[in-house]
Amino acid sequence: MTIATTSESITNLQADAIIVGLSGSELQGSAAELNQATSGGLQSLLDSGQAKTKVAATTFWLQPSGINTKVVILVGLGENPTAGDCFKAGGAAAKAIANKQISSAAFYFPELDCPQLESAVAGSIVGCTGQDLHKKTKSLYAPEQILWATSNTEAVANGDKIGTGVNLTRELVNQPPNYIYPESFADQAAQLAELNNVTVEIWDQARLEAENCGSLLGVAQGSDKEPRLMIIRYTGSSAENPHLAIVGKGVTYDSGGLSLKPSDGQKTMKCDMAGAATVVGTIKAIAEMELSCHVVGLVGLVENMVSGNSYRLGDVLTSRNGKTIEVLNTDAEGRLVLADVLDVTLGLKPQHVVDLATLTGACCVALGLDIVGLFTNDQTWCDQIVNSAAEVGEEVWQLPMTAHFSDQLKSKIADLRNIGAGRWGGAITAAKFLEEFVGDASWTHMDIAGPAFADSEKSYIDGGASGVMVRTLVNIARGM
Numbered sequence: 001m002t003i004a005t006t007s008e009s010i011t012n013l014q015a016d017a018i019i020v021g022l023s024g025s026e027l028q029g030s031a032a033e034l035n036q037a038t039s040g041g042l043q044s045l046l047d048s049g050q051a052k053t054k055v056a057a058t059t060f061w062l063q064p065s066g067i068n069t070k071v072v073i074l075v076g077l078g079e080n081p082t083a084g085d086c087f088k089a090g091g092a093a094a095k096a097i098a099n100k101q102i103s104s105a106a107f108y109f110p111e112l113d114c115p116q117l118e119s120a121v122a123g124s125i126v127g128c129t130g131q132d133l134h135k136k137t138k139s140l141y142a143p144e145q146i147l148w149a150t151s152n153t154e155a156v157a158n159g160d161k162i163g164t165g166v167n168l169t170r171e172l173v174n175q176p177p178n179y180i181y182p183e184s185f186a187d188q189a190a191q192l193a194e195l196n197n198v199t200v201e202i203w204d205q206a207r208l209e210a211e212n213c214g215s216l217l218g219v220a221q222g223s224d225k226e227p228r229l230m231i232i233r234y235t236g237s238s239a240e241n242p243h244l245a246i247v248g249k250g251v252t253y254d255s256g257g258l259s260l261k262p263s264d265g266q267k268t269m270k271c272d273m274a275g276a277a278t279v280v281g282t283i284k285a286i287a288e289m290e291l292s293c294h295v296v297g298l299v300g301l302v303e304n305m306v307s308g309n310s311y312r313l314g315d316v317l318t319s320r321n322g323k324t325i326e327v328l329n330t331d332a333e334g335r336l337v338l339a340d341v342l343d344v345t346l347g348l349k350p351q352h353v354v355d356l357a358t359l360t361g362a363c364c365v366a367l368g369l370d371i372v373g374l375f376t377n378d379q380t381w382c383d384q385i386v387n388s389a390a391e392v393g394e395e396v397w398q399l400p401m402t403a404h405f406s407d408q409l410k411s412k413i414a415d416l417r418n419i420g421a422g423r424w425g426g427a428i429t430a431a432k433f434l435e436e437f438v439g440d441a442s443w444t445h446m447d448i449a450g451p452a453f454a455d456s457e458k459s460y461i462d463g464g465a466s467g468v469m470v471r472t473l474v475n476i477a478r479g480m
């Protein structure tokens with residue numbers, strides 16, 4: 001798929017499909033031109049209620065007279081579209097035309113500002129790309145070429161790079177766990193080093209042992225697949241210390257270990273590396289956009305399996321920073337992996353740290369499946385993330401970090417235990433556990449367990465991995 005701009009008018013352009021964005025009650029620009037060319041056809045579709053302007057509502061209009069294109073898809077942008085609305089509208093239209101292979105689709109949207117246009121373009125790239133990686137007959141076919149009718153080539157190029165980053169994250173998550181395991185994930189992510197200003201460092205089993213990453217290694221020891229830790233550095237600025245460290249949980253498959261998950265719970269556990277995949281997709285986008293910041297991404301890659309060598313309930317692990325951890329549930333493994341990765345992160349002295357993890361089912365219980373939970377030790381930093389997410393239309397919500405939740409993490413035999421003492425507040429006790437490993441760094445934790453992976457499709461995106469938070473993180477890096 002290639003993305004380009006066009007200055008051709010809607011009535012002259014030759015394309016397999018034309019997509020027209022509708023916003024507000026008055027037809028303007030290309031929509032008004034189309035209405036005129038079709039002798040008021042568009043207005044009557046709207047008047048009769050056949051076409052809707054609600055965000056991401058699509059209407060097919062076959063063989064309208066007066067233009068060169070056989071198929072027009074009308075897509076709603078709502079009254080005053082936000083960047084998030086534009087992402088959904090771009091995605092819904094692209095998904096609507098992706099049921100068969102076409103060579104070209106052209107988007108005619110009303111006049112949009114840069115963030116709106118970027119989001120719409122990113123949406124169009126994400127919407128036509130599916131999770132059908134191993135199907136002979138695909139569910140979605142991306143058009144060979146997508147054209148955007150605008151003179152703002154920079155916003156289109158950036159939207160392309162952001163959408164491509166989201167899709168990279170989605171593909172890594174959607175690939176099955178026999179394809180993506182720590183070593184193969186690291187191999188794929190290492191390709192980022194081909195980009196300007198990107199270097200990649202990979203720690204193997206021996207290095208992890210030498211670095212005393214006992215918490216991460218404890219989780220990994222039940223699997224035949226060796227663990228990895230990656231440090232991906234993007235130096236778009238000469239600042240010595242990173243402005244931002246993005247840390248991702250990369251449990252490439254989570255059986256639960258000896259605290260085995262039931263079959264239903266295991267089915268989608270390839271998605272337990274979504275945090276790590278988000279790091280990779282984000283750094284790709286940041287590097288392609290050549291942002292002037294210094295960002296480092298760290299991912300901890302393990303497979304949580306059952307074998308004669310699995311870590312046990314009751315084991316005590318010694319983490320890299322020296323704290324000992326009593327394991328009381330082997331399915332609370334993500335925090336054990338992150339404990340060591342966060343400690344490695346502190347050594348790089350970043351100004352701000354954000355970690356992403358499909359960490360707890362409790363976060364889904366609290367916030368549902370579409371909202372990312374935020375937890376912080378630095379309110380200013382968290383507010384910056386909240387604002388950045390709002391700008392691109394991704395949903396986040398902060399949960400409390402009151403000190404008393406730490407009481408639940410006390411162990412009789414070690415410094416910490418790896419699960420809270422009771423049923424309640426599990427997303428918070430998990431965050432409190434991570435907080436033990438961030439020292440006095442400015443840190444925010446994102447629990448993406450709900451939004452990272454969906455069982456069913458939405459109008460603007462296929463089911464499976466969502467690539468959530470890539471757009472927010474790119475937006476944050478931009479301001480640094």
Ligand SMILES: [Zn+2]
Nearest residue numbers: 254331332333
């Ligand atoms: Zn788990």
